[in-house]
Amino acid sequence: MPNDPGSAGPVAVDIWNWSLDQSLADVVDAHTLLSGDEQGRAQRFLKDVDRRRYIVGRTGLRRILATYLGIEPRAVRFGYNNWGKPELDLADRSRLHFNLSHSAGEAMLAVSAHTEVGIDIEEIRPLEEDIASHFFSGSECAALAALSGGERLVAFYRCWTRKEAFVKAHGAGLSVPLDSFDVSLEAVEGQHLLERLDRDVGRLADWALLNLDVVDGFCGALAVSAAGRDVKIHYRSRSAWSANMASMM
Numbered sequence: 524m525p526n527d528p529g530s531a532g533p534v535a536v537d538i539w540n541w542s543l544d545q546s547l548a549d550v551v552d553a554h555t556l557l558s559g560d561e562q563g564r565a566q567r568f569l570k571d572v573d574r575r576r577y578i579v580g581r582t583g584l585r586r587i588l589a590t591y592l593g594i595e596p597r598a599v600r601f602g603y604n605n606w607g608k609p610e611l612d613l614a615d616r617s618r619l620h621f622n623l624s625h626s627a628g629e630a631m632l633a634v635s636a637h638t639e640v641g642i643d644i645e646e647i648r649p650l651e652e653d654i655a656s657h658f659f660s661g662s663e664c665a666a667l668a669a670l671s672g673g674e675r676l677v678a679f680y681r682c683w684t685r686k687e688a689f690v691k692a693h694g695a696g697l698s699v700p701l702d703s704f705d706v707s708l709e710a711v712e713g714q715h716l717l718e719r720l721d722r723d724v725g726r727l728a729d730w731a732l733l734n735l736d737v738v739d740g741f742c743g744a745l746a747v748s749a750a751g752r753d754v755k756i757h758y759r760s761r762s763a764w765s766a767n768m769a770s771m772m
């Protein structure tokens with residue numbers, strides 16, 4: 524388990540990442556691992572690449588969660604909160620929290636015992652329109668406008684992933700107004716990248732928002748309902764993934 528529920532020490536969060544661009548032929552039992560509704564969703568993708576990535580993503584998610592739970596991957600059952608956030612459908616729901624993000628061919632998963640988490644990764648691509656003014660707060664838009672070309676693009680993705688990670692951790696989805704909180708756009712470390720939060724959405728001091736180390740060309744963020752505790756990220760490496768899990772993929 525990634526952390527001790529009774530501890531006053533740091534909140535531990537495991538971060539897993541894997542490529543979605545694997546051949547389905549290499550993903551043993553992919554179809555039989557998925558539930559009926561997951562298989563139905565897979566069939567509804569119009570493009571083969573999206574269907575394959577979804578299946579590889581869900582298979583990886585099930586395999587990783589199953590190792591924490593000590594059960595078979597196909598026995599992992601998901602429920603969904605009122606805003607569609609997937610949760611483990613367990614008798615004791617507080618036992619393990621997770622959140623998944625995928626962008627292009629990359630997947631990233633945050634896993635924590637007893638603590639809500641939200642994660643977002645995005646591939647950094649040129650922007651074709653002014654998206655910021657539709658989604659960012661006034662002060663975030665002003666911070667972005669003060670930057671020049673290349674800096675602005677990366678800062679846009681920092682802002683986007685940080686906001687999305689917070690919304691995903693909060694659990695109320697896009698019913699959380701995107702102008703009810705400000706995030707830092709800067710390339711700084713530490714866990715205080717959430718800078719303002721409206722009182723009716725939550726207490727600023729209860730949340731940690733952190734940068735994630737991601738593969739080149741991507742941007743990533745993690746939000747944790749840390750209740751003032753430090754957050755300790757454990758990157759579970761690709762080699763650990765390969766050694767422990769490739770045989771199961």
Ligand SMILES: CC(C)(COP(=O)(O)OP(=O)(O)OC[C@H]1O[C@@H](n2cnc3c(N)ncnc32)[C@H](O)[C@@H]1OP(=O)(O)O)[C@@H](O)C(=O)NCCC(=O)NCCS
Pocket residue numbers: 580606607608609622623624625626641642643644658659682683686687690691692694695696697701
């Ligand atoms: C669905 C949403 C949770 C994330 O969408 P996204 O960034 O496109 O996708 P991500 O890959 O990061 O996350 C998708 C995963 O999050 C999880 N998820 C789904 N609904 C969720 C919710 N309400 N809360 C938290 N996690 C959720 C699922 O595991 C999902 O994986 P799946 O598609 O394989 O089932 C939601 O926030 C959304 O619709 N965002 C739209 C973009 C937007 O307006 N962003 C504003 C940022 S400034």
